[in-house]
Amino acid sequence: MESDIKLIDDNGKRLDGRTPDELRKIKIEAGVLHRAEGSCYLEWGGNKVMVAVYGPREALPRHTQNPLRAIVNARYNMAAFSVDDRKRPGPDRRSREISKVISEALEKVILVDKFPRAAIDVNIEVLNAEAGTRCAGLTAAGVALADAGIPLKDIPVACAAGKVDGHVVLDLGKEEDNFGDADLPIAISPRTNEILLLQMDGHLTVEEFDKALEMAINGCHIASGIQKKAIMDKYQNATEVK
Amino acid sequence: MTITPSIKRDYLSKLAEQGKRADGRTFNEFRKIEIETGLFSKAEGSAQVKIGNTQVVAGIKILIGTPYPDTPESGVMTTAAELIPMASPDFEAGPPREKAIELARVVDRGIRESKIIEVDKLCLEPGEAIWMVFIDIHIIDFDGNLFDASSLAALAALHNAVIPIERSRSDLEKLQEKFPSVKKYLEEHPTDYPLPLKEPPISCTTVKYNNALMIDPALDEEEIAEARLTVATDENGDIRAMQKGLNGSFTVEEIKKVIKASIDNGTKIREELYKSVGK
Amino acid sequence: MSQEKREIVIPSQLLGDTGGNKAGRGTFVENGKIYSEMLGILSKRSNCINVIPLKGRYNAIEGDFVIGIIQEAMASSWLVDINAPYPALLHVNEVPWDVEFGETEKYLNYGDSVMAKILQVDVEKKLQITLKDRNLYKIRGGHITYIEPSKVPRLIGKKGSMISLLKKYTRCRIFVGQNGRIWIDGDEDGVAKVIYAIRKIEKESLAFGLTNRIEELLRKNIKDVQ
Numbered sequence: 018m019e020s021d022i023k024l025i026d027d028n029g030k031r032l033d034g035r036t037p038d039e040l041r042k043i044k045i046e047a048g049v050l051h052r053a054e055g056s057c058y059l060e061w062g063g064n065k066v067m068v069a070v071y072g073p074r075e076a077l078p079r080h081t082q083n084p085l086r087a088i089v090n091a092r093y094n095m096a097a098f099s100v101d102d103r104k105r106p107g108p109d110r111r112s113r114e115i116s117k118v119i120s121e122a123l124e125k126v127i128l129v130d131k132f133p134r135a136a137i138d139v140n141i142e143v144l145n146a147e148a149g150t151r152c153a154g155l156t157a158a159g160v161a162l163a164d165a166g167i168p169l170k171d172i173p174v175a176c177a178a179g180k181v182d183g184h185v186v187l188d189l190g191k192e193e194d195n196f197g198d199a200d201l202p203i204a205i206s207p208r209t210n211e212i213l214l215l216q217m218d219g220h221l222t223v224e225e226f227d228k229a230l231e232m233a234i235n236g237c238h239i240a241s242g243i244q245k246k247a248i249m250d251k252y253q254n255a256t257e258v259k
Numbered sequence: 260m261t262i263t264p265s266i267k268r269d270y271l272s273k274l275a276e277q278g279k280r281a282d283g284r285t286f287n288e289f290r291k292i293e294i295e296t297g298l299f300s301k302a303e304g305s306a307q308v309k310i311g312n313t314q315v316v317a318g319i320k321i322l323i324g325t326p327y328p329d330t331p332e333s334g335v336m337t338t339a340a341e342l343i344p345m346a347s348p349d350f351e352a353g354p355p356r357e358k359a360i361e362l363a364r365v366v367d368r369g370i371r372e373s374k375i376i377e378v379d380k381l382c383l384e385p386g387e388a389i390w391m392v393f394i395d396i397h398i399i400d401f402d403g404n405l406f407d408a409s410s411l412a413a414l415a416a417l418h419n420a421v422i423p424i425e426r427s428r429s430d431l432e433k434l435q436e437k438f439p440s441v442k443k444y445l446e447e448h449p450t451d452y453p454l455p456l457k458e459p460p461i462s463c464t465t466v467k468y469n470n471a472l473m474i475d476p477a478l479d480e481e482e483i484a485e486a487r488l489t490v491a492t493d494e495n496g497d498i499r500a501m502q503k504g505l506n507g508s509f510t511v512e513e514i515k516k517v518i519k520a521s522i523d524n525g526t527k528i529r530e531e532l533y534k535s536v537g538k
Numbered sequence: 539m540s541q542e543k544r545e546i547v548i549p550s551q552l553l554g555d556t557g558g559n560k561a562g563r564g565t566f567v568e569n570g571k572i573y574s575e576m577l578g579i580l581s582k583r584s585n586c587i588n589v590i591p592l593k594g595r596y597n598a599i600e601g602d603f604v605i606g607i608i609q610e611a612m613a614s615s616w617l618v619d620i621n622a623p624y625p626a627l628l629h630v631n632e633v634p635w636d637v638e639f640g641e642t643e644k645y646l647n648y649g650d651s652v653m654a655k656i657l658q659v660d661v662e663k664k665l666q667i668t669l670k671d672r673n674l675y676k677i678r679g680g681h682i683t684y685i686e687p688s689k690v691p692r693l694i695g696k697k698g699s700m701i702s703l704l705k706k707y708t709r710c711r712i713f714v715g716q717n718g719r720i721w722i723d724g725d726e727d728g729v730a731k732v733i734y735a736i737r738k739i740e741k742e743s744l745a746f747g748l749t750n751r752i753e754e755l756l757r758k759n760i761k762d763v764q
Contacts, residue, residue, distance in 0.1 A: 050400045051312040052347050055593070063300055067399060069345035073595060073623040084662060092344065092352055097395035098302035098318020101426065106339050106395065107354065128566070128575060133662050135623040140345035142397065144316060145299040166594025166688065168575040169549035170566065208550045208573075245548055248577065252546050252592060252744070262619055264607045265649035266721075270681035274726065283730070 024181040024193055031193070037186040040176070040236055045157070045247035047164045053140075055165020057247070059157035062190060063147030068157040069140045070165040076136035087132035091120040091139040093154055099146045115151045116141075122155060122175075122204045122213035128168040137167060148194035152177050155204050155214065160244050164251070172244055173213055175204035176236035178229040185225050187232045201226070203233045207241040210234060261349055263482045271483055275471035281479055287520045289463075289475040292528065294411065294535035296419035304420025304454065308412040311477060314346075314400035317412035319420040321454065323383065323430055324391035334381025334389045338367035340396040340409060347401040365502050366396065366410045369462055369491045373499040375417065377455040383431075384438040390422060392454070403478040406489045406502075410462040411532065418536040420454040460491040460499040461528045463521035472513060474520050488514065490521035494529060544744060546592070547574040553587050564589030592744075596621045596687040596717040598665050602656045603674075605682065605719035606667060608649065611642040618652065618667060621687070621717045626665035632657065633669045651677040651721070653713060680711070680723030683733050685740050687718040692743040693736065700739070700749060707756035708732050731756060 025031050035041070041062030050056035053069035076082040093115040097106050108116070119141070127137060139161065141154035152175035159172040179189040180199040189197055199219025205212055221229060271281055284290070290311030299305040304319035326333060340363035342350045355363070370376065381390040394416070396409045424431065424445070435441040466476040466484035473480055476487075485507030491500040498518065503509065509517070532538075547553065551574045553565060561572045565587055574580075578589040596604075598620065606618035609625050614637075616628045628646075630637040635645050646652065653674045654667040669675065685693055693714055694701050705712055708731050710724030722732050735752055742748050 050314070050345070051402060052400050053345060054595070056345075065299060067345065069399075071344075071348050074348070075624050094343065096316075096318060096397055097339065097393065098299060098305065098320050100301055103320035103322060103393050103395075106341055108352075132623055135663075138344065140343060142343060142345060142399070144318075144397075145301050147301070163549050163577050164593065166577055166591050168564075170568075170573075170575065171550040172548065206550075248548050249546065252577065262607050262609060262649060264651045264682050266651050266677060266680060266682050268649070269679070270729075277726065279726065281733075 022192060022196060024196060025184050025186070029184070031181070031186065031190070033190050035190075037184055038232060038235070040188045040239055041190065043240055043243050045160060045243055047160050047247045047251040053161075053165075055161040055163070055167065057157040057160035057164060059153055059160070061149060061153040061156070062188075063145060064143070064150055064153040065145035066150065066153045066157050067142045067144060068154065068161040070137065070158070070161040070167065071140075072137035072165070073132040073135035073167070074138075076134060081136070082134040085133050086129040087127070087135040087137050089120050089124045089127060089129065089137050089139065091123055091141060091158065092116050093119055093141045093143070093151065095143040095146060095150070099143050115154075118214050118216065119151065119155050119158065122173060123158060123162070125211070125213050126169050126171045126173050126206055127162065128170060131168055137162075148189050148191040149177050149202070151175070152202050152204070156240055156244060160247055163248055171206040171208045172241065173204055174207055174237045174241040174244060175202060175214060176233050176240055177202035178233035178236065180219065180221060180225060180229065185228045185232060187236045199225070199229070201229045201233060203230070203237070205234060205237045207238055267479065268483045271479060272469040275469045275473075278471075280473060282477060286472060287474050287523065289524055289528070290477070292411070292531055294415050294531060296415050296536055302416075303423050304416045304418070306412050306415030306419055308408050308415060310404055310408045310411070310475065312400060312402035313404055313408045314398075315405070315408040315412040316397045316399055317409070317416040318395050318397075319416045319454075320393040320395070321420065321423055322391050322393070323388055323427055323434070326382070326386065326389045331386040332379060332382045332389075334376070334378040334392065336367075336371060336376055336378065336392040336394065338363050338370065338394040338396070338413065340366065340398070342398050342401075342405075346398040350401070361504070362405055362409060363396070365406060365489060365500075366413055366462075367394070369410055369460060369500045370394070370413060370417070373457075373460045373491070373493065375414070375457050375459050377457060380455045383434060383441050383444055387438065388434055388441070392420075401478065403476045403481045404464055406464045407462050407475065410491070411528065414459045414461075415532060415536060417454060417456060417459075418532070418538070421451040422448065422454055424448055424451050458494050459529070459532070460493040461525035461532070462489055462491040462500070463524045463528075464489040465517045465520065467507060467509065467513065472516060472520075474524060488517050490518055492518075492522045492525040494526075496522045545580040546578070547580045547589055548577055549575055553580065553589075558585060560586040562586045562588035564591060591688050593686060593688055595623055598622045598626070598656050598659050598717075600656050600659055602716040604654055604656060604667070604717040605677070605713070605715035605721055606652050606654050608646050608652070611647055613640050613642065616642060616646055618654070620654070620665070620667065621719060622665060624663060624665060626654075626656070626667045628652075628654065628667050628669065632667070634675075646676060651682060653677060653715075653721070677721055680721050681729055681733075683720050683722065683736060685718050685720060685736055687716065689740055689743045690714060690716055690718060692748075693720070693739055695749065700752065703749065703753055703756065704732055704735055707753075
C-alpha cells in the first residue's frame with residue numbers, strides 16, 4: 018500500500034524522532050504473577066505483553082510426551098482489545114505460526130533433556146500491540162523462563178530491523194511496519210550470537226540484509242542487558258527487607 | 260488438575276465452624292481491591308483489577324456496526340471472557356468452556372440488564388449504523404472470585420472508555436455523506452467523548468461451605484464450596500442481578516444474609532471504583 | 539550468625555573456567571568455561587562451583603521425605619502428586635498394609651495425604667515412593683500448606699534452628715517435606731501463626747536477620763499479627 022508519509026527525513030530522523038539505529042523504550046518487570054511459576058511484564062514502545070510460564074510439568078495428553086526430553090509449548094495470543102480493529106478472540110493462523118516459531122526458538126536454549134516426558138508451557142499475551150509483538154513476546158518469555166527457575170543455556174532475546182524509504186533501520190515502529198519496505202525479526206542466544214528465530218518479508222539486497230541483521234543483533238544485545246537487569250532487580254531486592 | 264488434599268478441606272471446614280477463615284478475614288470482608296484504568300492505548304477503554312491475588316484485565320473496543328433488526332436505534336454490546344492458561348495451571352488453551360461462558364454471560368447480564376451503557380445514545384443512523392461496544396475480559400492470575408473481579412474490571416474499563424471519533428473519522432465522514440443525522444451527530448460530538456453511562460451495579464459473590472457463608476472466596480475456599488451466590492446491587496440498595504452456582508443449596512435465611520452483605524460491600528466497592536476513575 | 543555475601547547469578551552467567559575449578563550442581567560447561575544454568579545463589583566450595591536454585595519445581599532425589607497427595611487409586615498401586623514434574627508411583631508392596639488386588643481405594647483414596655519417602659528415580663525420571671519406614675504414614679487431621687521447594691532449607695534453618703523456633707513457640711507438630719509441602723497440627727491460633735510465619739519466610743528468604751524477625755513475630759498474639 019502506497020503512502021505519502023515520509024517515514025524518514027533527510028537528516029535521518031524517523032517519524033517518532035528516533036535515529037536509524039535507536040531502539041524504542043523497553044521496560045521489564047520479572048515475577049509479576051502469583052499463580053504462574055515464572056512471569057514477566059514487558060513494555061516495548063507501545064507494546065505491552067504479559068508472559069506466564071508453567072512447568073516443567075507432565076505433558077498431557079500422554080501421546081504428546083517425548084520419552085527423552087521436555088516439549089516446549091509457546092502460545093502467543095493477542096487480546097481482542099490490543100489492536101485498532103478488535104481482534105476476534107481465539108488463535109488465528111498468524112498466532113499459530115508465531116507460536117510455533119517461538120516454541121522452536123525457546124527449545125534451543127532450554128535444557129530440555131533434563132525433563133523427559135514433561136512440558137514447559139509459555140503463555141504470551143499481547144495486551145497492547147504496536148509493531149514487533151513477537152519480538153516483545155519472546156524477550157519477555159526469556160525473562161519468565163529464568164524467573165520460573167527453568168534451566169537454560171542462555172536467556173533468549175529478540176529484536177527486529179527493517180527498511181524504510183531505502184534506509185535500513187532498527188526496531189520498526191507502527192507506521193514503519195505498515196508502510197516500510199522490509200521487516201526482519203530475529204531472536205538470538207546472546208552468549209553465542211546463535212540465531213534462534215529468523216523471519217523476513219519485503220525486499221532487501223544482500224548488503225541491506227547484512228546491515229539489517231547486524232543492527233538487529235545489536236538491538237538484541239541492548240534488550241538482553243535490560244532483561245538481565247530486570248531479573249537481578251527482582252531478586253537482589255529480596256536480599257533487603259522493607 | 261490441581262488436587263485439594265482432603266486435609267485442607269477439613270481444616271477450612273473446622274475453621275468455618277468457629278467463625279474463622281484461613282486468611283484471617285471476617286465472613287463479610289473482601290480482600291484488598293486495587294483498580295487501575297487507561298493502561299492500553301489501542302483499546303477505547305481499559306482497566307486492571309486486583310482482588311487479593313486475583314488479577315483481571317478488561318478492554319473496551321468501540322466500533323461502528325449495524326444494529327440488530329429488532330432494535331434499529333440501539334447500540335450493541337457484547338461481553339467475552341477468556342480464562343487464559345496463564346492464570347492457572349488448570350486452565351487449558353482452546354475455545355471457551357462452560358466456566359468461561361458462564362462468567363461472560365453473568366458479567367454481561369449484570370451490565371446489560373441494568374442498562375449501564377445508554378445504548379439509545381449510541382445510534383448514528385437508525386437501521387443503518389450504530390456504535391458497538393465490545394467488552395473483553397482476560398483473567399491473568401486466578402486466586403478465586405472471578406465473577407466480582409471480572410465485573411469490576413469491566414465496569415472500570417467502561418468508565419474509562421471514550422467514543423473514538425478521531426480513530427473513526429474517515430468512516431464517519433463517509434457515513435455523513437449518506438446520512439444527514441450523522442452530520443448532526445458529528446457537529447454535536449466533534450471529538451472523542453466519554454461513553455455515556457449510568458450508575459453501575461456492583462457484583463458481590465458469596466460461597467457456602469460447612470454451613471458458613473463467606474464473601475469474596477479465595478481459591479482455597481472456592482475449591483471446597485458447596486454453593487455460590489452472586490448478587491449485583493445498585494446505589495439505592497436494590498437488586499439488579501443474581502446467579503446461583505454449584506450443586507449445593509441455600510436456605511431463604513441465608514439468601515437474605517447474603518443480600519445484606521452484598522449491599523454493604525457493594526457500597527464500599529462502588530466508592531473505590533469512583534475514586535479510581537476520578538468521579 | 540555469619541553474614542555470607544549472597545551472590546545471585548542468572549542463566550548463562552560466566553562463573554569460572556575448568557582450569558582450576560570443577561563444575562558442580564546447577565552449572566554447565568562449554569569450551570572449557572563454566573556457566574550458570576539457572577537463577578540461583580552462587581556457592582563455591584573448595585574449587586567446586588555450584589548454583590543453588592532460587593526457584594523451580596521440586597527435583598526428586600532418592601531418600602527425600604515428601605508429602606504426597608493421592609491422585610488416582612489403581613488396581614495394585616496409586617499415582618501420587620508430589621509436586622514434581624511427574625506423579626510418583628506407590629506400589630502396594632510399599633505400604634505397611636496388606637492390600638488385596640483391586641482394594642487400593644479402601645486404604646488410600648483421591649485427596650488423601652501421605653508422608654512418604656522417595657524410593658527410586660530412574661533415568662526417565664519415573665518416580666517411586668514408599669510408605670515403608672518408621673515415620674511414614676497416611677496423614678490424618680492438621681493442615682497442609684506450601685512453600686517453594688527451593689526455600690525449604692531456609693524454613694528448616696541451620697541444624698533445624700528455624701523449624702525448632704516455630705515448634706517451640708506454637709507447640710504445633712510440623713513436618714516439612716522436601717517437595718515444599720508442609721503439614722501442621724495444633725490449636726488454631728498456633729497453626730495460623732505457623733502459616734503466617736511460613737509466608738513471611740517465603741517472602742524474605744534471602745534477607746539477613748530473618749530468624750530474629752520470625753522470633754519476634756512468634757512472641758506476639760495471632761490477632762496482632764494478622
